[in-house]
Amino acid sequence: MRLAKLSVFAIVVAAVLALGCGSKHDSGSLDALLAEGWQAYSTGDFDFAAECFRGVEATQATADQTYSAILGLATVYHLQSNPDFGKAREYYALLASLDTQNARKQSALGLARVDLAEGKDADGQSKLTAVMRDYPDSMEADEAAIHLAESLFAPRADESKPGGFGVAGEASMQRGLKLLEDRLSARPGNPLASAMHMMLANKYIELKTFDKAVENLLAAEKDGIAVERLRSVVVWRIARISELQLKDYGLAERYYQRYVHDFGRTELYYRALKSLERVRALTAKENGQSSAPQQNEGA
Amino acid sequence: MARQTVRLRQIKSHWPLYLLLLPALGLIATFMYLPAATGILHSFYRWDGDELATYIGADNFTKAFTDPTIRHAFAVVGILFVANLFKMIPSIITAVVIHRVISDKARYVYRLLFVVPMVIPGMVVLLIWKFFYNPVVGLLNSFLTATHLLDLFVKANAWLVNVHLADKAIFMADRSPAWLGDSSLVIPALIFWGFPWIGIIGVLIYLSGLEKIPKSVYECADLDGVGWFRKFVYIELPLIATQVRINLVLLIIGVLSDYGLMLVLLDSSGGPGGAAMVPGLYMYYNAFMKREAGYACAIGILLFFIILALTFINNKFVRVEK
């Protein structure tokens, strides 16, 4: 008898333990469950996050909660380490059926990005363009611009090319640059403006169009860069490029000086200090002839 | 069999017997069977050891079968197992030698003396051995240098490289071998560990078997002029075969499931380059370093079945000839 009871007991306890994580669904409110889901998502425990979101989605939740749950599910499938694009697309599409502006914007952006992630570049790019057209003044459109430009600029893995990559061609580079510049002139003060300027600068550096690069770096710095480390890189680039490429020693001096002043605790501090001295010596010589150091042949 | 049968219908008068069983069974059910059950259950989950568990079917097992580390771990354990078979020999020899000492008193004293080292706590033995293997201050390297054995190793190694039997120099002149820090020396170090490999419990068990041999058998053997070796093979060995088998079972379980040795001598990643990773340690590593507790449970279950199979084979095929 006892054995039977014991085994029943053991099975029951085992079942309770095993379902321990699942059974929490009833314990808290749906908001708590959503918070748990997003928490798990942020720690990289995607299966658990998906389970939480699914738990909310299946119940009679408020419109907001359903929105959060479906968005969560779509995001999990889209961005987890081994993505499931089919399901992501399914849930992003479901998101569009919710009747709020937010949901539709997220859905459109999400669907476009899933296309890009899957390698359907043309589809993704046209969907991103649609996002920018349909919701021109939104945060999502700003992000769409960045992803669209990224996709136009991005090199593609290509076994036949040397090194295994094919880099973006001239045409798509120009398209990307124009797109970002248009966006910046249409919505100059948007929160991602500094990021867009940095992106432009990166590309102009790649194309070795250094005057435009510095122009954009200056704009980015003016817009305000939230990440200190990135700001230090921008200041360094302005100074270095204007010294070695543009030979604009006044600008270089100003920005080396700013670097030395603001970023004493970075590894480039001493180099900046030395360069400042060098640049000052050069300007002191006045109309600095072509005596700048010839170190940039590889750049 | 002096057991008294209690039938089901008599149970009314004998129920207190179950009360006596209760503590033992209760403990076993709670702390042995319940964890085993949840362990089996969790081996089908991706589980981080904490509350996050997702059902993934048999993925953990398919992963285990293709995981090169597990293959390596079982290879290591196989090597150690074979080595441990040989490491049983000194205990048997010692038991036989003690047994053949003529004076009763001397036999007893030897037994006592061999029991004494048992008081050294296991951890201390491990740490002392770790200390022996220390490349800078360790006893082993001092000994090898002082006796010029190391030079011999170097020459042998160089020769082996020359004739392409070995692909790299492990021992080099003027260089102290790092026994536990060199991936090609770790396994030899683990095999050599515990020299002279005398397990006192084993010796006592063999001795008790040997003592059952009647004196007359030896007398007959002496009359027939049987040499010491044949005495060992024909008289002594068969009589301790049962004990050897018991020890073999214990050895299988011990070698396959032990990893405290590696954990202390090396660390949870199995030493340099994971050279000494064994299944138990890999399980521990997965559970408490990498947080793949579900996978760890799956490894544990594999281990259990392997031990079960080996014990079964041992009972079935290593027969005791009477």
Added chain:
Amino acid sequence: MLSLWENLRKYPALLLLVLVFAASCVVVAVNAYRGAGGAVGQERKKVLRIAHWQLEQGIRNAIDQLIADYEKLHPDVEVRQILIPETGYFQWVNTQLIGRTAPDMIEVGSGGTVGWALWPKFYARYFLPLDRYVDEPNPYNKGTALEKVPWRKTYFDEMDGGYEETLQSYYRIPLSAFTERLYYNKDLVEEVWGPTFPTTYEEFLEMCRKLAEYGKKNHRRLVPIAGSGYNFRQFFNAYRTAFTADYLDPLDVDWNGVVSRIESAGPIYSGRVKLTETPIRANFELVRELSEFFPQGYTSLSRDEAVFLFLQGNAAMITTGSWDYESLGVQSEFHLAVTEIPLPSKSNPRYGSYVAGPQTEAGIHGGFPIGVTKMSRNAEVALDFLQYATSLKKNEEVNRAMYWLPVIKGAEPRDELRPFAPHTEGYSASIEYEGPGAEMAYAQISIEYLSGKLSYEEFVDQFMRAYHREVPAGIQDVLRNDEQTLNQEMRFAAIRRAALTSAPGATAVATGDSAAQYKRIMEAYVAQVGVRDSDIRDWTDNARLAEQPAGQSGR
């Protein structure tokens, strides 16, 4: 009862056992009572536990003193240290986190590559995000110049050492800072060489020779430099930075001031930068020269074995961090002195022209980082304790006691530690020889060169063959890892976006101001994408160059 006693008397062993057991019960009970915060005649205290791996006696005592001071200020709190050796530390923390028995405060960040991948998850799941505390002033700084300064800003590095980039949040409170130096046995050096330690590499080499001769003459097992593979790397890196600082501008194609792994791998692969170029060759030859003065087989020695050699006077020098200053100082029976790794002078005919300067330490962050666990019942008290420990006065005091460098602006380290002050003058590393994927080959082949089995040409030849074999795949690996980081960034951007559209749950998880965080993440993302694209362009250029027949490669 009486019969029991009679029985016991018959078995003295049993009697003894009972007595010993009773004694042990008392010890265990007292410990359990005190562990729960009880003390005779007092109210229950709040017990805080802090776990770390700084086992040195001096460090332990210094923290005990800090705790005693804190307890004097807060009689209702008791703080206890839990010391776990570094080898088992990560596994221990992991276990305690799963078991929900983790101490209130934990030193974070150990565990090698496995730990490196898991800590961000641990922070997110088990540790308290500290963003809302670090922008408030530290109350224990009252009456000092830092009174109104946010906690974060009181740090010499603005608490960069506490910022977790992957989570874009503060999770750690650093207590000390560290730099690495060359320690030497002053007595021995004075006896053999003279009162002033060499300031140039030429003198240094001469001194090493004298030390080796001295050891031979006196039949002592004396090596000039106590080295393990670990210590050797510090030498190597110092000289690499000094010799190759000028490679920054030619190699840094994206002008961000950092030569990424791919930026240095591409040119080496294509031959635009050759390992036979004079500065690089000089770098290797110098280190080869120096490795004569390391113990035989140093690459297989461990760190503490090298320290043991040094402490016993069997080695004259060792490179290690400031974290060892106290334990080396206490345990050495000779006078300990600290200096920089000497660089070749400008007049050196072989090396002089390449030497730019020392390695910079301007970028160091606060170390000894402590996190507060979510499961702590007294998290507020734990934070209060950490604020106490990082107040201007106490941080100075405790670091003086530990012989470590304080992290708070204005806190003065010990005079002995002056040589450890991070020098901001110096260069950052500008080239990496290993190359992604070829690290193993580099380790093996470079050891053969350093031990004299290969000539430099043979070394370069063998290594370049391995380089061409391994690096293309290695670069693909680096880029794949980059993709994962980018994906991770996007994952966090998605939470912030969800929070900005006020999705329930996401708002609760996101700490701090979501709009600002979103901007931060997108900027970081764009910067990384830029580096990746530029790296790939550089790599394909170089790969194309490598495919061309020699002679046409001039650009």
Added chain:
Amino acid sequence: MSRTSESPLARWLKHGYLWIMLALVFLPFYVMLVVSFKDNKQFSNHPWAPTWPLHWENWIVGWNTVGVCIANSIFIAVLTTVITLCVAVLAAYVFGRYKVPFADLLWAAILVLMLMPGVANLIPLFNLMRGLHLLNSLVGLCIVSAAGGQIVCLYILRNFIEDMPKEFFECARIDGASHLQQIIHVVIPQCGGIISTLAILNFVGAWNSFILPLIAIRDPEKLPLAVGLYQLQGAYVKQWGPLMAAYFISAVPLVVLFAFTMRFFIRGISEGAIKG
């Protein structure tokens, strides 16, 4: 087993072999003892020979570091042994004397556990202990260890009780003794030898237990010896003298235990081996 003839050579060979083995087996003792009186300098210069002056203070340091651990270990070892044996004797009595319904099934269920490697269970066991709030608790540790340790005891004790003459129990029963009284007055005195041997084996086992306390005990003041020593050796720059003194001290309690029980133990093992 004395035999009539034996050549002196054989005799010397045998004794020589045994003495060499003993020397090797006792080598750790020698090392611990010699090194424990050295400071690091002496150790570095003359690692293996005794040196003067003797550093007695190493032993004080050693005692200070492992003293608490020894108290904890004694507590754990004694409590574990007592629980294990109490539980095992009760159950062995039932299995050895009676054939109650389901007995064979239960017995088989217990025997399977002898094959179960403790490792396979470790992680779920850890979680179970967390659920029952047994983590970081010495008593919890004892209970869990006892649950595992009783199985072998049960197996051996059952064999002994089975072989005991029926008459002992019959007499007791006629005198009106309950089951418990029968156990106390018949089983324990009759099986005293094997019980004490099992007690010693369990004691030594608990004394040496490492993995479970390593993961289950958090507070340093609760650590048993094995874990305490393990953590001690992780220190960065080792002081070999105090370390070896601590090792030696940690062997002392077992030395005392064995001094009293050695005879018992040797006899018990022999008996057990014959029956088991």
